[in-house]
Amino acid sequence: MIHQYQNNGYYIVLDVNSGSVHVVDRLAYDVIACLERKNPCHTPETLKTQETRDDLAGELPHYPRQELEEVLQAVAELTAGGQLFTQDIYEGYIGEVKQRKTVVKALCLHIAHDCNLACRYCFAEEGEYHGRRALMSYEVGKKALDFLVANSGNRRNLEVDFFGGEPLMNWQIVKDLVSYGRSLEEPHGKHFRFTLTTNGVLLNDEVQDFVNREMDNVVLSLDGRKEVNDRMRPFRNGRGSYDLIVPKFQKLADSRNQEKYYIRGTFTRQNLDFSRDVLHFVELGFKQISIEPVVGEEQDLYAIREKDLPQIFEQYDTLAKTIVEYEKKGKGFHFFHFMIDLEGGPCVAKRLSGCGSGTEYLAVTPWGDLYPCHQFVGDEKFLMGNVEQGILKPEIAEEFRSCSIYSKEKCKGCFAKFYCSGGCMANSYKFHHTIHDTYNISCEMERKRVECAIMIQAALADE
Amino acid sequence: MKHIKTLNTQPLNHTVNKGGCGECQTSCQSACKTSCTVGNQTCEHKK
Numbered sequence: 221m222i223h224q225y226q227n228n229g230y231y232i233v234l235d236v237n238s239g240s241v242h243v244v245d246r247l248a249y250d251v252i253a254c255l256e257r258k259n260p261c262h263t264p265e266t267l268k269t270q271e272t273r274d275d276l277a278g279e280l281p282h283y284p285r286q287e288l289e290e291v292l293q294a295v296a297e298l299t300a301g302g303q304l305f306t307q308d309i310y311e312g313y314i315g316e317v318k319q320r321k322t323v324v325k326a327l328c329l330h331i332a333h334d335c336n337l338a339c340r341y342c343f344a345e346e347g348e349y350h351g352r353r354a355l356m357s358y359e360v361g362k363k364a365l366d367f368l369v370a371n372s373g374n375r376r377n378l379e380v381d382f383f384g385g386e387p388l389m390n391w392q393i394v395k396d397l398v399s400y401g402r403s404l405e406e407p408h409g410k411h412f413r414f415t416l417t418t419n420g421v422l423l424n425d426e427v428q429d430f431v432n433r434e435m436d437n438v439v440l441s442l443d444g445r446k447e448v449n450d451r452m453r454p455f456r457n458g459r460g461s462y463d464l465i466v467p468k469f470q471k472l473a474d475s476r477n478q479e480k481y482y483i484r485g486t487f488t489r490q491n492l493d494f495s496r497d498v499l500h501f502v503e504l505g506f507k508q509i510s511i512e513p514v515v516g517e518e519q520d521l522y523a524i525r526e527k528d529l530p531q532i533f534e535q536y537d538t539l540a541k542t543i544v545e546y547e548k549k550g551k552g553f554h555f556f557h558f559m560i561d562l563e564g565g566p567c568v569a570k571r572l573s574g575c576g577s578g579t580e581y582l583a584v585t586p587w588g589d590l591y592p593c594h595q596f597v598g599d600e601k602f603l604m605g606n607v608e609q610g611i612l613k614p615e616i617a618e619e620f621r622s623c624s625i626y627s628k629e630k631c632k633g634c635f636a637k638f639y640c641s642g643g644c645m646a647n648s649y650k651f652h653h654t655i656h657d658t659y660n661i662s663c664e665m666e667r668k669r670v671e672c673a674i675m676i677q678a679a680l681a682d683e
Numbered sequence: 684m685k686h687i688k689t690l691n692t693q694p695l696n697h698t699v700n701k702g703g704c705g706e707c708q709t710s711c712q713s714a715c716k717t718s719c720t721v722g723n724q725t726c727e728h729k730k
Contacts, residue, residue, distance in 0.1 A: 233687075238694035248686040291686050298687065302694045313699060326709040343717070377706050377727070413708075417716075439716075486717075515717050557720065562691040564729035566721060567702025571695075575719050581709045593711065638695065639722030647717070662718060670722070681690055 221308065222256050223635035224249060227675040228541055230682075234674065236635045237310075240303035241562055243678045247283055251291045252304070254279045261307065264300040267292060310568055314626050317569045322621065323373035326576070327364055328583040328594045331356045331394055332385040336421045338456045341486060341514045341522055343595060346456075347385030350598035354586035355390040361397040363607040364584045369408050371610070381415040383583075383594060388422035398434045415439065419453070420465040428472050436480060440469045443485040444497025444511065452488060452522070470505055478507040482556060485511040488522035492531045495539040502546070502553050510556035513665055515647055524661055533668045540672035544679040560639070560673040574641040578604070578620025592620055595646030620645065623655050630658045636670045704728070 221236040231249040233242040244252070255262055258275060266272060276288050298304040333354045335347030347353070365380070372378055380401065382394050394416070401412040413436040420440055431438050442465060443449040450460025473481055483506045487494035494511055501509045513532070516523030524532070539555065546552050575581065578592030585597055588607040596602040605612035625631040625642040643666065647659035706727040711719075 238696060239691065240694055241690040243688045243690060245686050287686075294687050298689065302696060303689060306694070306696065309696060309699070317703065320703065323705070325705065326711075328711070375705060377708075379709060381711075512717055556723070557718075559723040561723070561725050561729075563693055564726050566707060566724050566726055567698035568695055569698070569703030570705075570707060570724070570726075571721055573721075575711055575721060576709045577711070580705070581711060594716065636722075640719050641721040642719070644717065644719040666718070673723070677690055681688070 221260070221633075221635065222252065222305070224253055225671055227537065227671055228544070228679065230675055230678045232671075232674055232678060233304075234635060235298075235304050235306055236638065237306040237308050238303050239562070239565075239638060240298070240306075241674055241677065242298070242304070243681070247287055248291045248294070250280055250283070251276060251288060252295060255295065256305075260305075262299060262305045264296050267296040267299060310572060311626055313568065314572050314624055317572050318621055318624065320569075321373070322576075322579045323375050324368055324371040324580060324582060325375045325377070326379035326381070326581040327368050328381045328383045328581070329356065329361065329364060329397070330384060330583060330585050330594070330597060331361070331382045331387040331397075332390040333586050334389050335385045335419070336389060336455070337386070337419050337453055337461055339453045341452060341488060341516060341520075343515070344385060344597075349585075356393060356584075356586040358393055358396050358400075360584075360586065360588040360607060361393055362400055363588060365397065365401050365404060367607045367610065369404050369410060372410065376409060377411050377413060379413045379415065381417060383417050386419050386421065387416060388418050388427060391422070391427065395430060398430075413437070417441070419461070420468050421461065423465075423468040423472065428475055431472070432475055438472070438476070438481045440472065440481060440483050441485070442466065442469060442483055442501075443487070444491065444494065445500045448491045448497055449485075451490065452486070466504065473506055473508075478505075480508075482508045482510045484509075484556075486514050487511050488514040488516070489524055489528055490522055492528055493535065495535045495542070498539055498555060499542065507553045508556075509553060512557070513662070515650065515659070515662070524665075526661060529661070529664050532665060536665075536668050536672050540676055543676055547676075547680060557669045558673040558676055560670070560677065562674075562677055568638075571638045571641050572624055574624060575644070577645055578617050592616065593646060595644075596649075620655065627656050628658055630660075630663070634663070634667070636663075636667045639670045640666045702726075 223234045231244045338346050415437040416435050417439040446462040449462045453461050513524050583591045583594040583597050590604045591597045591602050604616045625637040631637045643658045645655040648657045649655050651659045
């Protein structure tokens with residue numbers, strides 16, 4: 221399976237099944253398109269036949285025959301090397317991957333179902349997740365970490381995200397649980413990687429020092445320009461949060477040497493010019509940036525609609541070009557959704573496994589209930605068990621385990637399937653009431669982001 | 684003139700036999716929480 225596209229003046233050919241990325245000239249672009257149209261299963265042998273050569277000359281008469289032969293030779297070599305016209309050999313392998321005994325390696329701890337902001341798009345409904353306000357107790361948190369250690373098999377690196385609502389509203393418990401987690405490391409041969417996701421309202425020097433000492437990652441929620449942020453992220457009294465939060469986030473990011481954090485925003489239909497919010501973050505001095513599309517119901521005024529996609533694509537293109545320019549000037553920054561490591565990216569098993577929700581990754585409510593991920597919290601159908609008794613409904617884990625790009629019809633023909641791994645199961649459930657589908661708008665945006673991410677790599681290699 | 688420049692040297696299928704150790708980060712632990720971004724993770728052994 222081959223995907224070809226043009227972006228920012230580059231002709232790009234992605235061999236989907238091998239993940240090989242080829243930057244080509246117009247001639248090679250046309251040749252490969254023509255070859256694939258005639259036979260998507262070309263082999264080095266079929267590429268060398270007289271029939272293929274004659275076909276090509278007939279289809280592309282405006283190119284000199286000798287140049288066509290040169291390209292055909294290069295295509296045959298790449299095909300022999302497993303970098304073009306590769307077939308999907310993973311569908312058989314998926315059974316093996318999915319049968320492997322998985323262990324729990326990450327928990328999202330809902331340390332507080334309460335929040336001091338009232339963000340309009342919050343899937344947690346101002347922190348309460350369709351339920352009651354609650355703070356996690358130390359006892360529940362301890363049992364969660366014990367559950368993680370006990371169910372993590374030989375896995376050494378364990379991840380715990382302190383999430384909410386707003387986790388700083390239950391800060392002492394966060395500190396106590398970090399300390400408890402550290403005490404488990406040596407006796408059990410584990411290493412905890414802690415992450416804090418915060419809106420910054422209660423961030424102070426004491427929190428900052430602790431975070432810098434103990435947290436591998438910190439996710440700082442802010443949407444961008446003041447008017448954009450304050451429209452969607454007000455306090456409960458309606459006042460905006462930007463002025464209070466921005467200086468604290470700048471200070472924290474600097475104190476971490478601009479590493480191991482993300483300033484993370486959400487864009488909505490009300491700021492479809494979100495590339496300007498990314499650049500606003502850059503102007504504020506941030507280097508690790510993530511801005512994600514909101515996921516909302518169709519009737520929500522802020523929700524992304526199909527007709528917004530052309531403008532969103534144009535914004536991603538603008539942003540990708542800007543990133544290349546900044547990088548070449550030595551002023552580079554990272555945009556999370558464009559990060560792609562063509563040489564050191566995840567293995568096939570990881571790409572086939574997906575995000576791990578419901579199996580490797582679970583969410584824990586303040587009272588210790590277990591759900592497949594933070595987005596399912598509050599939907600009783602997905603209540604899997606609790607930290608005291610463990611998994612009581614293994615059939616839920618089994619359903620999540622069985623979900624992959626091969627269980628989703630829409631993924632089979634998609635070039636981006638090995639980058640999104642079938643997309644977010646919570647989004648699929650929200651829009652189709654099954655985890656074995658995909659959320660179309662999200663897929664469209666993901667495909668565009670993969671194209672932009674690869675173009676950036678092509679441009680940076682073009683020195 | 685070279686018509687094709689290949690950006691990566693390690694095809695994905697090379698990881699079939701030696702991959703799958705599972706030590707890598709889960710995708711939602713980084714910065715997403717509402718999408719799925721497996722492809723931009725990094726292999727734990729290549730850090």
